[in-house]
Amino acid sequence: MKPHHRLLDLLPPIVQAPMAGAQNHRLAASVCEAGGLGSLPAAMLSLADLHSELQALQQATAHPYNVNFFCHAQPAPDAAREQAWQRALAPYFRELGLDPETIPKGPGRMPFSAETADVLAPFRPAVVSFHFGLPSPELVARVKSWGSLILSSATTVTEALWLQANGADAIIAQGLEAGGHRGMFLTDELSTQLGTFALLPQIVQAVQLPVMAAGGIGGASGIAAAKALGAAGVQIGTAYLCSREATTSAVHRSALQSPAAQHTALTTLFSGRPARGIVNRLMRELGPLNAAAPAFPLATAAIAPLRAAAEAAGSSDFTPLWSGQNASGCRDLPAADITREFLQAWHSD
Amino acid sequence: MKPHHRLLDLLPPIVQAPMAGAQNHRLAASVCEAGGLGSLPAAMLSLADLHSELQALQQATAHPYNVNFFCHAQPAPDAAREQAWQRALAPYFRELGLDPETIPKGPGRMPFSAETADVLAPFRPAVVSFHFGLPSPELVARVKSWGSLILSSATTVTEALWLQANGADAIIAQGLEAGGHRGMFLTDELSTQLGTFALLPQIVQAVQLPVMAAGGIGGASGIAAAKALGAAGVQIGTAYLCSREATTSAVHRSALQSPAAQHTALTTLFSGRPARGIVNRLMRELGPLNAAAPAFPLATAAIAPLRAAAEAAGSSDFTPLWSGQNASGCRDLPAADITREFLQAWHSD
Numbered sequence: 001m002k003p004h005h006r007l008l009d010l011l012p013p014i015v016q017a018p019m020a021g022a023q024n025h026r027l028a029a030s031v032c033e034a035g036g037l038g039s040l041p042a043a044m045l046s047l048a049d050l051h052s053e054l055q056a057l058q059q060a061t062a063h064p065y066n067v068n069f070f071c072h073a074q075p076a077p078d079a080a081r082e083q084a085w086q087r088a089l090a091p092y093f094r095e096l097g098l099d100p101e102t103i104p105k106g107p108g109r110m111p112f113s114a115e116t117a118d119v120l121a122p123f124r125p126a127v128v129s130f131h132f133g134l135p136s137p138e139l140v141a142r143v144k145s146w147g148s149l150i151l152s153s154a155t156t157v158t159e160a161l162w163l164q165a166n167g168a169d170a171i172i173a174q175g176l177e178a179g180g181h182r183g184m185f186l187t188d189e190l191s192t193q194l195g196t197f198a199l200l201p202q203i204v205q206a207v208q209l210p211v212m213a214a215g216g217i218g219g220a221s222g223i224a225a226a227k228a229l230g231a232a233g234v235q236i237g238t239a240y241l242c243s244r245e246a247t248t249s250a251v252h253r254s255a256l257q258s259p260a261a262q263h264t265a266l267t268t269l270f271s272g273r274p275a276r277g278i279v280n281r282l283m284r285e286l287g288p289l290n291a292a293a294p295a296f297p298l299a300t301a302a303i304a305p306l307r308a309a310a311e312a313a314g315s316s317d318f319t320p321l322w323s324g325q326n327a328s329g330c331r332d333l334p335a336a337d338i339t340r341e342f343l344q345a346w347h348s349d
Numbered sequence: 350m351k352p353h354h355r356l357l358d359l360l361p362p363i364v365q366a367p368m369a370g371a372q373n374h375r376l377a378a379s380v381c382e383a384g385g386l387g388s389l390p391a392a393m394l395s396l397a398d399l400h401s402e403l404q405a406l407q408q409a410t411a412h413p414y415n416v417n418f419f420c421h422a423q424p425a426p427d428a429a430r431e432q433a434w435q436r437a438l439a440p441y442f443r444e445l446g447l448d449p450e451t452i453p454k455g456p457g458r459m460p461f462s463a464e465t466a467d468v469l470a471p472f473r474p475a476v477v478s479f480h481f482g483l484p485s486p487e488l489v490a491r492v493k494s495w496g497s498l499i500l501s502s503a504t505t506v507t508e509a510l511w512l513q514a515n516g517a518d519a520i521i522a523q524g525l526e527a528g529g530h531r532g533m534f535l536t537d538e539l540s541t542q543l544g545t546f547a548l549l550p551q552i553v554q555a556v557q558l559p560v561m562a563a564g565g566i567g568g569a570s571g572i573a574a575a576k577a578l579g580a581a582g583v584q585i586g587t588a589y590l591c592s593r594e595a596t597t598s599a600v601h602r603s604a605l606q607s608p609a610a611q612h613t614a615l616t617t618l619f620s621g622r623p624a625r626g627i628v629n630r631l632m633r634e635l636g637p638l639n640a641a642a643p644a645f646p647l648a649t650a651a652i653a654p655l656r657a658a659a660e661a662a663g664s665s666d667f668t669p670l671w672s673g674q675n676a677s678g679c680r681d682l683p684a685a686d687i688t689r690e691f692l693q694a695w696h697s698d
Contacts, residue, residue, distance in 0.1 A: 157611060176525065177544040191614035191628070191637065195526040195544030197565030197574065198674035205677065216546030225546065225574035262506060265540035279540070288540065325547035328554065 011064060011127065011149070012037045014223075014342045015172075015212060016335070017237030018068030018129065019180065020044045020109070022252070022322070025053045027245040027335050029060035034336035035343050037127065039066040043109045047119050054123045064126030066151070069112035071135040072273075075295035082302075084292045089302055092282075092318070096309045104304060108271070108297035111135070117142050127151060129172070132273075133163075133185035140167040153183030153214070156192050160203040160211075172235050173203045175215025179238045179324035181275040182266065190266065190274060197229070204230035218329035220345035227346065236342065239329035241322075243338055251316035253332075255280075261327035270303055270320035272296030278321035282306075360413060360476065360498070361386045363572075363691045364521075364561060365684070366586030367417030367478065368529065369393045369458070371601070371671065374402045376594040376684050378409035383685035384692050386476065388415040392458045396468050403472045413475030415500070418461035420484040421622075424644035431651075433641045438651055441631075441667070445658045453653060457620070457646035460484070466491050476500060478521070481622075482512075482534035489516040502532030502563070505541050509552040509560075521584050522552045524564025528587045528673035530624040531615065539615065539623060546578070553579035567678035569694035576695065585691065588678035590671075592687055600665035602681075604629075610676035619652055619669035621645030627670035631655075 016031040018041035028038030040057055042050050057065055086100055093100050110116075112135045120128070120143075128143050129151035135143075143150060150167060153174040154160035160171050174183050175196025182193060194202070196215040204211050210232035217226055217236050226234045241248045241256055248256075255261060255278045266274040267288035273296035274289070282303075286292075293299040306318040331338070365380040367390035377387030389406055391399050406414055435449055442449050459465075461484045469477070469492075477492050478500035484492075492499060499516060502523040503509035509520050523532050524545025531542060543551075545564040553560050559581035566575055566585050575583045590597045590605055597605075604610060604627045615623040616637035622645035623638070631652075635641075642648040655667040680687070 175544055175546060177547040192612055194674045195524055195546065195565050197524060197545040197571060198526040198567075201567060201570050202675060202677055216544050218547075218550060221550050221578050222546060224577035228573035228577050229570045263541055325543045326551060328551055 011233070012343070013233035013346045014339060015039065015066065015233060015235040016240055016339070017180075017214065017235045018066065019237055019241065019246070019322070021320075022241055022248045023246050025057035025060060027240065027243065027247075028065055029057055030243075030245045030335040031240075031339045032061040032063040032065050034339035035063075036339040037064060037066050039068050039129065041068050042116070043068070043070040043131070047115060050116070051119050054119070058123060066127035066129050067120065067123075067125045068129045068131065069116065069135075070109050070132055071112045071130045072109075072132045072296060074111060075298060077298060078294065081292065081294050082298070085294055085299065085302055088286060088290065088292045089306065092306050096306060098305050098309055102305050103302050105301065108300040112139060114139065121146055124148060129153075131181060131183045133159075134166050134168065137167070151212070154203060155182055155184045155199070156187065156194065157199075157202050157206050159184070159186050160207050162186060164207045164209050168209060170210045170212060170232070171203060171207060172212045172214050173200045173231075175199050175213070177216030177325040178214050179264070179276045180322045181271070181273055184274075196226075200226065200229045200231060216324055216326045218326040220341065220348075222326070223342060223345040224349065227349075234342075234346070236329075238324040238327050239331075239338060240335055242330040242332050243335040244333065245335045249311060249319065251311055251314065251319055252321050255316055255321045256323055256327050256330045261323055261330075264323050264325055267320075268293045268296075268299065270299065272299035275320070275322065276324060278323050280319065280321055281317035360582070361692070362582035362695045363688060364388065364415065364582060364584040365589055365688070366529075366563065366584045367415065368586055368590065368595070368671070370669075371590055371597045372595050374406035374409060376589065376592065376596075377414055378406055379592075379594045379684040380589075380688045381410040381412040381414050383688035384412075385688040386413060386415050388417050388478065390417050391465070392417070392419040392480070396464060399465065400468050403468070407472060415476035415478050416469065416472075416474045417478045417480065418465065418484075419458050419481055420461045420479045421458075421481045421645060423460060424647060426647060427643065430641065430643050431647070434643050434648065434651055437635060437639065437641045438655065441655050445655060447654050447658055449651075451654050452651050454650065457649040461488060463488065470495055473497065478502075480530060480532045482508075483515050483517065486516070500561070503552060504531055504533040504548070505536070505543065506548075506551050506555045508533070508535050509556050511535060513556045513558050517558060519559045519561060519581065520552060520556060521561045521563050522549045522580075524548050524562070526565030526674040527563050528613070528625045529671045530620070530622055533623075545575075549575065549578045549580060565673055565675045567675040569690065569697075571675070572691060572694040573698065576698075583691075583695070585678075587673040587676050588680075588687060589684055591679040591681050592684040593682065594684045598660060598668065600660055600663065600668055601670050604665055604670045605672055605676050605679045610672055610679075613672050613674055616669075617642045617648065619648065621648035624669070624671065625673060627672050629668065629670055630666035
């Protein structure tokens with residue numbers, strides 16, 4: 001018996017992946033009520049919004065839930081790079097009749113901080129998950145002090161061992177198939193990233209902690225396969241993107257349920273870090289890994305006005321169409337139905 | 350019941366992946382004798398060597414076997430590109446004290462042809478597998494005429510549907526984790542390539558043919574996972590590379606059983622087509638996808654003298670260290686033992 005398993009055994013084996021920008025507490029609560037572990041993505045929330053979302057989630061469910069944070073280091077803005085990026089985007093601003101001066105100057109996504117911890121503390125969520133490693137040892141200790149279990153994503157065996165040594169209670173093995181941001185934090189070399197079939201069993205073998213599988217799991221057969229490879233649970237995102245409770249935009253839902261979803265790529269255009277989404281016009285024309293994109297999360301700002309204008313006209317040309325490599329599980333169903341189906345698949349053998 | 354299953358049901362669910370340059374009939378025969386489907390890689394054999402290897406294989410086993418061919422179109426040599434490539438490699442030739450004039454002018458790997466079929470016909474192998482699509486309809490018809498089942502690799506759902514429409518009897522879903530050459534043939538865009546977790550169930554869903562899984566399968570748990578995802582069998586390569594019967598070089602065996610195996614990448618440096626191998630000095634210094642590398646298979650020739658000289662000095666600097674992303678199954682055991690373990694895993698649930 002691995003040491004931490006008894007804690008994790010209290011938690012559901014189905015984790016709804018936190019998806020910033022495509023959901024709020026409603027999706028998380030529906031998953032929790034159906035017996036899964038719902039997740040609230042906090043990376044794009046202000047402290048005030050985080051507080052109100054946590055309140056709403058707590059009112060909507062008495063079951064355990066997960067709150068997810070990014071824990072990157074904020075980069076120093078680089079004026080030259082910003083200008084190069086705005087030059088690359090200038091033709092699109094002209095085409096859509098937009099003024100580049102309308103680009104918001106906000107910080108984009110904020111990393112987990114002492115202030116975030118202050119907001120979180122009274123809620124004592126059963127689980128707190130991090131992306132891009134872990135926050136400082138002091139913050140990790142603080143989160144543990146109120147009883148939360150800590151999860152974080154590993155994209156290599158080396159990252160899994162680091163997370164185990166630095167306070168994680170369980171590890172999410174994030175295979176290369178996964179949609180959204182790669183959780184990679186000890187390297188930025190994309191060739192180190194492993195498919196779930198290779199990553200999961202090697203992490204299971206390397207660590208003592210329980211390992212959740214993520215990446216390419218579209219439904220019952222994927223859940224059974226992850227279990228066969230030694231997963232203690234699965235984290236599933238893409239299959240929830242078209243659920244009733246998700247706030248996924250119309251153009252995004254449409255792309256997920258079209259043949260376009262067969263072709264995703266890792267792209268830095270929308271945030272500055274590699275993230276997997278369905279290939280769209282911006283990715284085709286600039287190249288998905290264009291070196292001009294500012295460092296994470298500074299690339300976020302310049303795309304926002306383009307995206308808003310294009311989406312208003314029904315176009316996904318500038319939308320980050322986050323998706324894993326297996327969108328075949330996307331269905332327009334209540335999240336509770338999807339969750340119960342996944343739980344049944346987990347428990348069926 | 351899918352239409353072709355009754356044919357495939359006569360065949361073993363464990364296919365030893367053909368690995369040109371790392372094995373001959375001895376590995377194939379040992380796998381066959383243990384109850385798996387052994388494969389003879391023919392891509393780098395002359396017609397005379399193919400004939401003698403087939404004779405030796407037939408003498409060594411009465412069980413069904415597979416013979417594997419490449420079916421690429423030979424490119425026109427491009428003198429300018431060849432010169433650019435030789436310039437890129439010149440410092441290495443100098444370092445090793447080699448004369449670039451010693452680069453052999455041979456054709457590298459030959460595609461399957463009418464002449465190959467003439468050699469193959471009297472042996473009527475139970476299975477003939479192809480990489481890079483299928484040969485001409487006339488050659489496909491000829492291979493079928495003597496009763497061979499035809500397998501080929503698909504790296505996307507589109508390729509699987511194409512293979513089904515063009516005469517394949519079963520499809521190998523080659524996930525991105527797989528070692529050696531990507532079988533991709535309808536696209537050269539690497540972002541289309543899917544991890545096994547995403548590729549396998551989507552191909553299973555899309556085609557009527559039986560589907561074998563390849564890529565990232567290192568042992569019993571991977572075999573169970575592939576089965577859960579709907580595979581009718583598995584093709585495993587990397588786990589055989591350190592078997593007693595493999596002709597894998599000493600430097601290659603050593604890399605596979607070292608931490609270096611954690612980091613593979615797709616590279617065009619050794620042949621001109623993307624293939625997965627452990628990152629070594631040449632890949633690090635030139636970049637694994639250097640645009641100067643000549644078209645497949647013409648890039649093969651220039652590396653050969655460097656490789657020979659370096660290996661003689663115990664260095665893997667210029668060796669294509671083919672490996673999938675999961676080398677954890679590599680063991681110095683008789684191939685028969687490995688095969689029996691895999692068969693037991695397949696049949697254990």
